[in-house]
Amino acid sequence: MEKDCIDIDAVLFYCSMTRLRQSYALMMNAGCRLDGAMNFVMDSHIALVGLPGSGKSTIGRYLARRWSVPFVDVDVAIEEQIQCSIREFFAKEGEDRFREVEQDVLAQLLKKPEKMVIATGGGAVLKPENRAQLARHSLVVYLSASPHEIARRLQKDTQRPLLQVGNPLQRLQELHGIRDPLYKEVADFVVAGSGLSATQVAQRVAMQLELGASR
Numbered sequence: 001m002e003k004d005c006i007d008i009d010a011v012l013f014y015c016s017m018t019r020l021r022q023s024y025a026l027m028m029n030a031g032c033r034l035d036g037a038m039n040f041v042m043d044s045h046i047a048l049v050g051l052p053g054s055g056k057s058t059i060g061r062y063l064a065r066r067w068s069v070p071f072v073d074v075d076v077a078i079e080e081q082i083q084c085s086i087r088e089f090f091a092k093e094g095e096d097r098f099r100e101v102e103q104d105v106l107a108q109l110l111k112k113p114e115k116m117v118i119a120t121g122g123g124a125v126l127k128p129e130n131r132a133q134l135a136r137h138s139l140v141v142y143l144s145a146s147p148h149e150i151a152r153r154l155q156k157d158t159q160r161p162l163l164q165v166g167n168p169l170q171r172l173q174e175l176h177g178i179r180d181p182l183y184k185e186v187a188d189f190v191v192a193g194s195g196l197s198a199t200q201v202a203q204r205v206a207m208q209l210e211l212g213a214s215r
């Protein structure tokens with residue numbers, strides 16, 4: 001083994017990437033806006049997972065625009081299929097039936113060859129089949145946010161059936177307890193969003209992916 005042989009190009013490349021990451025992180029922390037995307041080629045779908053209200057739909061739309069790729073919100077695709085709102089469907093058919101439709105729609109989307117940004121529904125990770133499909137066909141980003149912050153964001157929400165309860169914060173804490181390990185299990189990256197604006201979170205996700213993601 002040639003143990004004294006060092007690939008100087010590799011070392012220099014590593015150093016420059018480290019500097020670039022540090023500069024990028026400093027700019028983010030200083031609240032700089034980066035409107036122009038780096039030359040980022042998506043070689044798989046990018047799927048966002050996280051609790052309802054963590055920002056999957058908002059941030060997914062931003063990322064797709066930034067990278068000029070299609071954006072698909074699984075909840076919207078489900079509503080097109082069921083021809084009514086998710087809230088109505090929950091009331092009429094129940095959560096188990098909703099989960100079956102969700103599984104079907106997600107699997108169809110993940111099979112598409114054109115690479116896109118996908119905002120999943122907060123409960124998509126509950127089925128092991130969905131976690132396996134996500135891990136196989138996409139790079140998964142977990143947008144983590146605290147139940148307290150999400151409860152504040154969704155104070156006026158009437159569309160998320162699971163949160164139409166007397167104490168939405170408590171429900172979010174329960175959902176967090178069950179789902180946080182599942183989000184972490186399936187995620188390639190975790191981006192913590194508490195205390196940040198949606199734009200800041202989106203830029204953090206962009207930074208992570210543009211500087212180092214591939215599957």
Ligand SMILES: Nc1ncnc2c1ncn2[C@@H]1O[C@H](COP(=O)(O)OP(=O)(O)O)[C@@H](O)[C@H]1O
Nearest residue numbers: 051052053054055056057058153196197198201
């Ligand atoms: N980081 C954030 N800071 C503040 N508000 C946010 C943030 N991310 C999302 N929001 C707001 O929270 C609400 C829910 O966001 P949404 O993208 O629909 O979440 P999800 O798709 O994960 O359920 C929206 O009103 C959105 O504008």
Ligand SMILES: O=C(O)C1=C[C@@H](OP(=O)(O)O)[C@@H](O)[C@H](O)C1
Nearest residue numbers: 051052053075121122123160161
């Ligand atoms: O957490 C959940 O189980 C759900 C989250 C919703 O999507 P968002 O996470 O976009 O709110 C939607 O799929 C449905 O109401 C169920």
Ligand SMILES: [Mg+2]
Nearest residue numbers: 056057075119
């Ligand atoms: Mg959503």
